[in-house]
Amino acid sequence: MTTTASASVHASAVRVENRAVLIRGPSGAGKSHLAFDLILAGRSGQLPSAMLVGDDRVHLEASNGQVVVRPARELTGLIEIRGLGIRRCDFAKEAIVGLVVDLSAPDAARLPEPEARRTRICGVEIPRIPVGAGYAALPLVLAALIMAESSAFAQSPADCSKGIGNHISPTIATE
Numbered sequence: 001m002t003t004t005a006s007a008s009v010h011a012s013a014v015r016v017e018n019r020a021v022l023i024r025g026p027s028g029a030g031k032s033h034l035a036f037d038l039i040l041a042g043r044s045g046q047l048p049s050a051m052l053v054g055d056d057r058v059h060l061e062a063s064n065g066q067v068v069v070r071p072a073r074e075l076t077g078l079i080e081i082r083g084l085g086i087r088r089c090d091f092a093k094e095a096i097v098g099l100v101v102d103l104s105a106p107d108a109a110r111l112p113e114p115e116a117r118r119t120r121i122c123g124v125e126i127p128r129i130p131v132g133a134g135y136a137a138l139p140l141v142l143a144a145l146i147m148a149e150s151s152a153f154a155q156s157p158a159d160c161s162k163g164i165g166n167h168i169s170p171t172i173a174t175e
Helices: 031-044 137-146
Strands: 003-009 011-016 019-024 050-054 058-063 066-071 078-081 085-088 095-103 118-121 124-131
Touching: 011 031, 011 058, 011 095, 019 031, 019 066, 031 050, 031 078, 031 095, 031 137, 050 058, 050 066, 066 124, 095 118, 095 137, 124 137
Parallel strands: 019 095, 095 124
Antiparallel strands: 003 058, 011 019, 011 050, 058 066, 066 095, 078 085, 118 124
16 A cells, blocks of 8 residues: 555544545534534435544545545544534544535635635545535535535436436436
């Protein structure tokens, strides 16, 4: 395994199916809240599956052109749930980062420029969602994970009745 760079960062991560959503933002922006919402979305069937990788601090490492995320050893399996405190949670030991969500992002826009929808971590370019302060991140993340045709998480048309449903189609359904 060829390692090119590594870092410990203030972020949370949730593995959705076989890729991780890395959640960044300032303290109090809602990183843990979004992580828990994604885990609940996986349990309710809105996502294929979702499991905590790490909350509050994670370790990132570039390897073979991908970024691998792991929990910080002292926080492994722990997540903060505002109003309940620190709780123990099932967790994944590692995952490849497939999407970055930046909360309270100063460059968030209604129709973000293409360069705002990508970021570089440890020299690797990764899709990104900039979310403005005060905006609900979960609907944006769910849309990115289940509706984009190019997403690794997207359902194929064969998975949906009449070929329409949880994915974007270039045409409007007329039925």
